[in-house]
Amino acid sequence: MLKQYLQFKLSQKLSPQQIQLMKLIQLPTQAFEQRLKQELEENPALESGKDKTDEFDDNFDNSDDYNDNDSINAEDINVDEYLSDDEIPDYRMQANNYSADDDDKNVPYASGTSFTQHLKSQLNTFRLDEEEEQIAIFLVGSVDESGYIRRSLEDIMDDLAFTQNVYTTEDKIGKVLSIVQQLDPAGVGARDLQECLSIQLRRKTPTPNIELAQNIIDKAFEQFTKKHYKKLLQKFDITEEQLKDAIHEIERLNPKPGGSFAGNTRIVEHVVPDFTIKIVDGELELTLNGRNAPELHVSREYNNMLKGYKESKDKSKSQKDAVLFIKQKLDAAKWFIDAIRQRQQTLFITMSAIMHYQKEYFxxxxxxxxxxxxxKDIADEIDMDVSTVSRVANSKYVDTPYGTKLIKEFFSESMKNDQGEDVSTREIKKILETVIENEDKKKPLTDEKLATILKEKGYPIARRTVAKYREQLDISVARLRKQI
Structure with a gap:
């Protein structure tokens, strides 16, 4: 049976201003600049640059809070709150004459020949009939950014029939593939790593080391990848020195022949530090990147519009609609300016707390x-929510005397040492990394031995934990770290 009843309850709801602030806080410097540019383009009541007087801003800041209500009456708007006594319109204070020597602030985009076009242009140097040319172009189009064709000849044959209406054989495709594999860069068109390395070695001038390396790749690739050096010494009846020289030749090859070329046309992304920490007279000094603190003010042109409405005796419907639009834009401009000020304050307070918490490191x-x-440590210290600290830490960088660091890297869990003290897992990882760097590469340390060494240094952790930390440091297992 359905019943209707009233229920009262308290609930929290983020205001539009709070949502806007949260979105601004998580933006790094470059993304923030794009967001700022977008807001300036969309809101004509918002202008950049230093205002000539702060009187208007002061009056504006003291205005009533915006009420998110669609039923706003033009008569209810207190126009005086948006006015200043400055009669000089803003457009008289601006100049649009720029010299040819002024810097172009636009980011240049890279241009050039794509990897596929580069390969296709090389096909013109071979004599190919019509069918072979169609197959070659299709094969080149199947090359990925790393330079590989990661498909079987059977799949390629089926695709040629269905998409290009070219009916051919696997042998014919294999013949054309051998031509594609002659293109530059060396190793392009290979179907796997073994074939890629083999193609590159065949391009080199034959020497005893190159020939041995070729045999190792062609006849003992699995033993090579698993670093079973004793089996390689027995199989080819060679000395350790000969094997070492051959492996050195293999290590000089490029496992991703297309990577260097394919990346040339991409836009290079630069990391812009959001903060800078310097050591001045033995003390830490924190500064916020100036690009995070733009000078914004409300447009005087809109000020004049409201003044004209105030002085008008006969207020038509169109004038009332216009003043509603003006108030909406002025409120949006005020929100945005306030949000940016709060963003600056939040960023600085959060980073300052992190800096002092990790003072010894900095x-x-x-x-x-x-x-x-x-x-939570930082959130409790600055009396803010954990999500706010997370937004600051996840996407921001700080320029330190020791390089540019991602802020979230300073956060880590704690573990107890043998003396019962809390130590950072970062500290344990650093010691683990140092131990592995100094190990005998002919007899690399297993995870079990690494756990024993860390225990001797005062860090009683299990072998499984050592393995987890080693993987997080992107360090291979002992067998794959082995060298001759």
Missing amino acids: LTGDERKLKPMIL
């Missing part, structure tokens, strides 16, 4: 001095 640069720190 003064020395020694990662072993990093203290255990989680988001």
Whole structure:
């Protein structure tokens, strides 16, 4: 049976201003500049640059809070709140005459020949009949950014029949593929890593080391990848020195022949630090990137529009609609300016707390001095929500005397050492990395031995934990770290 009843409850709901602020906080410097540019284009009541007087801004800041209500009456608008006594319109204070020597602030985009076009242009140097040319163009189009054709000849044959209406055989495709594999860069068109390395070695001038390397790749690739060096010494009846020289030749090859060319036409992304930390007279000094603190003010042109409405005796419907539009834009401009000010304050307070929490690290640069720190530690210290600290840490960079660092890298869990003290997992990883760097590469340390060494240094952690930290550091297992 259905019943109707009233229920009262309290609930929290983010205001549009709070949502806007949260979105602004998580933006890094470059993305923030794009968002700022977008807002300036969309809201004519918002202008950049330093205003000539702060009187208008002061009056504006003291205006009533915006009420998110569609039923706003023009008569209810207190026009005086948006006015100043400055009679000089803003357009008289601006100049549009730029010299030819002024810097172009636009980011240049890379241009050039694509990887596929580069390969297609080389096909003109071979004599191919019509069918072979169609197959060759299709094969070149199947080359991925790394330079590989990761498909079987049977699949290629089927695709040629269905999409290009070319009916051919696997042998014919294999013949054309051998031509494609002669293109530059060396190794392009290979179907797997073994074939890629083999193609590159065949291009080199034959020497004893090259020939041995070729035999290793062609006849003992699995033993080579698994670093079973004793089996290779027995199989080819060679000395350790000969094997070492052959492996050196293989290590000089490019496992991704298309990578260097394919990336040339991409736009290079630069990391712009959001903060800078300097050591001045033994003390830490934090500054916020100036690009995060733009000078914004409300347009005087809109000020004049409202003044004209105030002085008008007969207020038509169109004038009332216009003043509603003006108030909406002025409120949006005020929200945005306030949000940017709060963003600056939030960023600075959060980073300042992180800097002081990790003071020993920022003064020395020694990662072993990093203290255990989680988001809640900073949130409690600055009396903000954990999600706010997360937004600051996840996408922001800080320029330190030891390089540009991602802020979230300073956060880590804690573990107990043998003395019962809390230590950062970053500290343990740094020591683990140092131990592996100094190990005997002919007899690399297993995870079990690494766990024993860390225990001797005062960090009692299990072998599985060592394996987890090693993987996070992108370090291979002992067998794959082995060298001759």
